[in-house]
Amino acid sequence: MLSKSQIKVITRLKQKKYRVQDGLFVAEGLKVIKELLDSNLELHQLYTTVSFDGNLDREQRITEAELKKISFLTTPNKALALFKIPASKTIDSDQFVVALDSVRDPGNLGTIIRLCDWFGVKELICTTGTVDCYNPKVIQATMGSITRVNVSYLDLERYLKETRSPVFGAFMDGDIVYKTDLPTIGTLVLGNEANGISPEIEGLVTNRITIPRFGALQAAESLNVATATAILLSEFKRKG
Amino acid sequence: MLSKSQIKVITRLKQKKYRVQDGLFVAEGLKVIKELLDSNLELHQLYTTVSFDGNLDREQRITEAELKKISFLTTPNKALALFKIPASKTIDSDQFVVALDSVRDPGNLGTIIRLCDWFGVKELICTTGTVDCYNPKVIQATMGSITRVNVSYLDLERYLKETRSPVFGAFMDGDIVYKTDLPTIGTLVLGNEANGISPEIEGLVTNRITIPRFGALQAAESLNVATATAILLSEFKRKG
Structure with a gap:
């Protein structure tokens, strides 16, 4: 009982x-x-x-x-x-890292954790404005991947200022990702569902990239952040 | 009132x-x-x-x-x-077509319609076992893309038997998509969330493809159907 x-x-x-x-x-x-x-x-x-x-x-x-x-x-x-809830682990920044700037939707975070797991990304960094990874909806959406990806909440601005590897950011107006040289070590930043990457973080991005739209002018306005992450991780990893 | x-x-x-x-x-x-x-x-x-x-x-x-x-x-x-609800339109099969075999989750279908719109895919074919595209959750998830993608419900087995262009299917054990020649005209079939592509449809697939897993052996079991669609559409279109 x-x-x-x-x-x-x-x-x-x-x-x-x-x-x-x-x-x-x-x-x-x-x-x-x-x-x-x-x-x-x-x-x-x-x-x-x-x-x-x-x-x-x-x-x-x-x-x-x-x-x-x-x-x-x-x-x-x-x-x-x-x-x-396990104690937070130190971040191994000497590899490929995904960073989220205020992603709010639990389903999106859960899907992104699962994608990191699939593509062998061990480190996921989140701004404190990002939804909590122990939110029940996130846990359900990760399908167990939460145990294999190290999710850290921290001051992303400070982290990016200190990293020496390139910082890629997904924007609507960046360089076409298919034509960009992508390194095996670096950080890929994805932004908030409605507002994208915040100006403070944008200033620290060294390489602006974009997934081009193939539809007509009247086509979809944007991609969902989880599907954009899927495509970008695939691009970073397919060359490895 | x-x-x-x-x-x-x-x-x-x-x-x-x-x-x-x-x-x-x-x-x-x-x-x-x-x-x-x-x-x-x-x-x-x-x-x-x-x-x-x-x-x-x-x-x-x-x-x-x-x-x-x-x-x-x-x-x-x-x-x-x-x-x-508009009258159904005839399918223009002389282009790149996406086909869904019993995708059940409205959020997944909505995301896939939005992806088709982004990647310029005009024709989306669904088995009658696929969730209805006029389900309110689908409509909300498409963000307006439903107006630019022609979604048809039909006997997919019959359609695939009649098509003369190649039929690609997403499987766990297919050829690595990054190393596969992808045509500009053809059909890409994605399967049900739990069971994948049904045996009847599988028999009509001419090219089995897969998105390889980059994580360790203990990594994610599978990709969500919407994120898999995102990656595969990106692969088909990036070469165009």
Whole structure:
């Protein structure tokens, strides 16, 4: 049986301030939970309607009705787990790094983390204005990739001032990415969904790049930030 | 004042059977509605909390509270419009065509329509098992691109049997797309989110392609269908 206070402690993790305070985040669904259990992440508590292999110490059987009370999903998916938010790791800037300037949509951040994982990008840097990577919607969208990409929140302006490798930024008016020499070490900056890269960060970009539009003049105004990241990562990596 | 029957007629358009029966679909938000008004689509009725340029005949002022009653969005955005579903157009198969085999997620379909628009792909073919392009979530995700891409629902197996140009399909085990000669005329097939391309369609694919994974063995299992489409369209078009 889940107590009222247990339910409260879980559901308030929807808010970042409680995730920070309690050092916990929520993951849902068998597939995502199993991926996280297989990683270095530390399980705090598992609430499940089905039995898990391995007889976890911290497993509590609950009913479907109880799961519905604690789930953040429209369609709850068999189990919900609380994991400890890991300590932040140092950034290895001597490789290819992706940086996000105030990306707000959890689905976009989750998709970008999954893309980094696919393309072997180990370091993802976010401005503090970017959505929290332990937001439940981000965790669900990453499909487990959160365990393989080091996501760091920091002062991006300061980081870019200190880096010695080139800083690429995605703009509507940059050089055509297909015709640009792309290095294997450097930073690729993507901006906010509505406003793009902020002026402070823009000033630190050394190489402005763009994905050209092939449609007519009346075509789509812009690409979504996650699909733009997909295309740009593919371009950086295809040459390697 | 919105009557109860008006509210019912609008909100039931969330269901495909009523969209088909009434020949209407819903678009929300000033930006999306303006893009649709600028196209060949025929407005049936506009419900708005703010004034629109152009004094539309079919404009009805409503309150924020009324908008909340008819809106499909969590955060209603100033106006909601009903447009007539246009008659289906014939497919011009003598160009580059994208085909979807049972893509179910409205956000994915919306993103793919927007990508087609960006990359100048005029024809998008969908199996009847693919989510309806007039689903409100699809319309919102396309950001107006629905007016510039011809989306057709048909028997894809039959279509592919009849086409004389090459049929490319995205698989986990195809030829590496970066090393494949890509034509300017042909069909690119993308499959269902969970199961990929169905066996019947797979048998009609002449060229199996894949986006290679650059991460370690333990990396992401797959790419989301919309991000895979982004990368593949970029590959087909960058050579043109």
